[in-house]
Amino acid sequence: MNRYLISFDDTDELNMPGTGHLLDGFLQTLSARCSFISRHQLFVHADVSYTSHNSAMCAQIDGGLSTEDLIGRAAAYLEQHSAPGADPGLCVADWGTMMQPELLVLWGYRAKREVLAKEDAYFLARQCGVHLSEHGGTGQGVVGALAAVGLRLAGQDGRVKGKRQLEQDRLTVRDLLRSTGFDRVCAYGLGELPPDAVICINGQPIKAVYQNFCATVLAVPERDQYRLLPKEQLKCF
Template sequence: MTVFAGVDLLIGIDDTDDQFSPGTGRRARALLRELAVAGLGSEAGATRHQLLVDDRIPYTSHNSSACLAWRSPGGDPYAVRGEIIEYVARFLERVCPPAADPGLAVAVPADVSDVPALVDFGRRAKREVLQRAQARRLAAELDVHLSGHGGTHDGVLGALAAVGLQLSGDDGLFITLPGLGNLPYEATVDDLLATVPIDDVRDAGNGRPAPGELIELGDWVRPVLLNGRAVLLLDPPREDPNGRRRWRTAPRAVVKKH
């Protein structure tokens, strides 16, 4: 079982902020909480995806978008799809500042008619300047909901790209997972895996902590999405004075490459 087991709805959002307001990551976490409180299902997590940084593209700070992975009540996405679209639209219109250009994409992964085309769109958004019309045309072809909720609606590009990139299984980092915000400064690998639905914990050489070995987690824990799994990247271990291996999470510069 992976972190995405049971996920049947993907919600992409982008361009939700200005230079004075909370970023898309914070909006995504708040939205997941609100959807759960509204009784519309439960979260599997949300991923951040880095898109092209180019002077021809208007963006606030980093040009990243987010995709929320969602489990519908009873495993029936169509029972709540319409309500979720309406709820998220109202959320974006309520919280986004006037200078934002928020966009929303909602997909039922099992019914996307051409997943490779959607993945390709996401990857192109990382290296090309795309147009809103391209996003709208593709979403219509694939039966993916796509809508703008303020300003120029430019956020539809990043919202659709985020869904495609999460579907690729090999892009982005997790800005939230259940339990991720409640981790201690350090924990054994056993306690970590019992607290957060992480699929793998390893360093770049595929070295893994043994049961009982401590990991220094610090205050910024962001698993990455690799091969459809949530993977917490670590630095290679070091030995303490007693000869015991100690681990710590990989630095931000390494994590943000994904």
């Protein structure tokens, strides 16, 4: 079975749907099984072109498409749906042919703290055997698209796009995971919680971060139960 990582970057404008919405829309056109989308925060700097937060989006696709077909369809979708003033970049990494993933991981972490060059992104993509292409404007989005793949490979960065709203005020870890489709619940800084641990929701939307290669809900201890980590504290991921 073919397995890919796909990422979009720099595809939107203010007051228009964001990059995560665009990647989600593309994934919905596919018959293959697609994972959650992870959002990766990159370096915010005056020399970096971005809309509001400089984030890039990545997802995993399993089966159903050849590499050439996936690239062609993604490129066409970007060119049709990206905002007129955007500089969209596309990265597609085939798990079967990708080389030196550790170099992609290093690129991803560099993109969180440095201004990087488009030419260097293309050089690294060729070295690692992944597809990288630009589809409008300056094409500077290739820098972030490559970084998102690297950070997804690292398994310890980013927030999962979307949220889940449950009616219950309190429920066990087992029921929370069954209802949301997320992978695990961890006490912030303490480790994974057992299935019978009780989580206090109190109407708060449930969001996850990408940690230890899993969609992870974070909670904090509160007497004999746990409560969700406040939304403001998730912004650091």
